[in-house]
Amino acid sequence: MDAGAEATPVKVSARDLDVFYGATQALHGITLDARANRVTALIGPSGCGKSTFLRSINRMNDLIAGMRRQGTILLDGRDIHDPDVDVVDLRRRVGMVFQRSNPFPKSIYENVAYGPRIHGVSDRTTLDEIVRTTLEQAALWDEVKDRLGASALSLSGGQQQRLCIARALAVEPEVLLMDEPASALDPLATARIEELIHELKERYTILIVTHNMQQAARVSDTTAYFYMGRLVEMGPTAQIFTNPSKQETEDYITGRFG
Amino acid sequence: MNESTAARPRALDAVAAASSESRRRAARRAESLFGAVVRTAAFAAILVIVLIFVFVGREALPLLWQDATPGHESETVTWSSLAGPTTYPDRPPRHVWQPVSTVPKYNLAPLVVGTLKTTLVAILFAGPLAVLAAILTSEFAPRWVSQVVKPTIELLAGIPSVVLGFFALMVLATWLQQILGVRYRLNALTAGIGLGIAVIPIIYTVAEDALAAVPRSYREASYALGASRWETAVRIVVPAALPGIFAGLALGFGRAVGETMIVLMASGNAALTTWPLTDSVRTLSATIAAELGEVVFGGPHYRVLFLLGVLLFLFTFAVNLAGELTVRRLRERLGGRA
Ligand SMILES: Nc1ncnc2c1ncn2[C@@H]1O[C@H](COP(=O)(O)OP(=O)(O)OP(=O)(O)O)[C@@H](O)[C@H]1O
Ligand SMILES: [Mg+2]
DSSP states (O other), X not given: OTTGGGTSOEEEEEEEEEEEETXXXXXXXXXXXXXXXXXXXXXXXXXXXXXXXXXXXXXXXXGSTTEEEEEEEEETTEETTOTTOXXXXXXXXXXXXXXXXXXXXXXXXXHHHHHHHHTTOOOHHHHHHHHHHHXXXXXOHHHHTTOTTSBGGGSOHHHXXXXXXXXXXXXXXXXXXXXXXXXXXXXXXHHHHHXXXXXXXXXXXXXXXXXXXXXXXXXXXXXXXXXXXXXXXEEEHHXXXXXXXXXXXXXXXXXXXX | OHHHHHHHHHHHHHHHHHTOHHHHHHHHHHHHHHHHHHHHHHHHHHHHHHHHHHHHHHHHTHHHHOOOOTTOGGGOOOHHHHHSOBOOSSSOOBOOEEOSSSSOEEOOHXXXXXXXXXXXXXXXXXXXXXHHHHHIIIXXXXXXXXXHHXXXXXXXXXXXXXXXXXXXXXXIHHHHHHHXXXXXXXXXXXXXXXXXXXXXXXHHHHHHHHHHTSOHHHHHHHHHTTOOHHHIIIIIIHHHHHHHHHHHHHHHHHHHHHOOHHHHXXXXXXXXXXXXXXXXXXXXXXXXXXXXXXXXTTSHHHHHHHHHHHHHHHHHHHHHHHHHHHHHHHHHHHHSOO
């Protein structure tokens, strides 16, 4: 697995990325490559800037008043801040699953169909097809196929999170950003999501934030350790977990931290 | 962080000591006392409403079972005289409200029609304006614009209705007359728009709160899928806030039905049963306000005015009930678990 980690092309690449919220600097000179069809795990203590980094990749931070950025992020070698890059298109190509599942207060079907609809798909059979395949990809189809018209909020927490994954997949992204997608789930639902991540990486580039070290070890090919807004160490997951080069990383992973 | 773990056991001991049996009992007593106070207050509020209704109804009720006094049959109020048209030997039958006359005529139709006309104009005028303003300030306008517009609209709520009525009477009526070239300055349209101005802050405030209460996470999810501001507002935020927006509309409708001073001043007060909005009208509320001071206590006119009160009460109640049911249905549909 780690041998393969170097083989695929770089999909997302941050270069000297600084992010400020008002006067406080949340990220300091992050330089990081995420490879296509690989899972990159971002780990680190709370408040170290993992979510900030993730949200920089689909420019969700642009919505925060007072946010300032220096440095660049490249998607397929192209600067995502280029004036001629369309944010709408960027966000279609870079999907996001949030820490807390946030389905719309609409039916299960409408949740998944929303993305395709706003990008211009209106044909009912096409939408039906998208809804079915993405729900299958998200391992939710069998549980909801008989009640697609029911409100998404009637699903359990784990089902809601898988619905959010299906919703993100429905616009055919190339990159999937997952911010602690399993933090609110029980072990069984977590296992399903992890299984899912394994399947999804065949087709997507995945960056995942997690506080669960076992999870990072299980699902990721590459692990990046953040601390206080800096990237401390990054490398093949197996190496980071067995033989990190920095003492801080080892302390964090083994739970001796803080 | 390490010293805090060492300090924790002692802190926990303190908590355990604090929640001794007697303290817990005191807390339970405070809790049940609080519950009783809340229940009493709620009950009192309901009781007041019921008492008002009973009082108003009691003054009106004798109308229904009084017998015709011999020699005064024509003055007696009956169901058919309240609802049906007055017949004339030489003219087609008409619905007439003419309580002061040798033969008083208490037909309710003109008043109900007048109330409906002004109220509908008010809601059709204020509803879209207030809801759009709420959407604009909560979703689109830059922060400083919202911070100016919001308090300004809310300030409107503080304007006494006499002042609004005066404005409708003097300014609005003239404008409308110039624009539409209508014959009578004071009519359903003038009064309705005046009413609408009074109702805008109510609808706006409730709708704005509902929009602001839509969780940020819905908007984020929508933006993250590549939706624009418009798409997010129209397809996600507004539908999610719909129950609140409806509640605002129902509240505004209720206020418009009962509002008195503006219609009294700007409607022309002619009890007509006609379709055009540019005809003068007379509403239930304005009729009560204008006539109750001059009626014979306990007489038929007096009782009919109380009947108008009952009608107004039922009207508002029905609107609020319908609004509440709609809101509940919408909420259930959005929330899944019915
Ligand atoms: N909207 C914001 N406005 C101001 N400061 C922010 C904002 N969002 C995050 N921050 C700050 O930026 C820093 C990094 O936050 P971030 O959410 O990226 O951390 P995180 O690593 O995701 O933490 P967690 O593991 O708890 O989710 C924190 O110090 C936080 O307080
Ligand atoms: Mg985070």
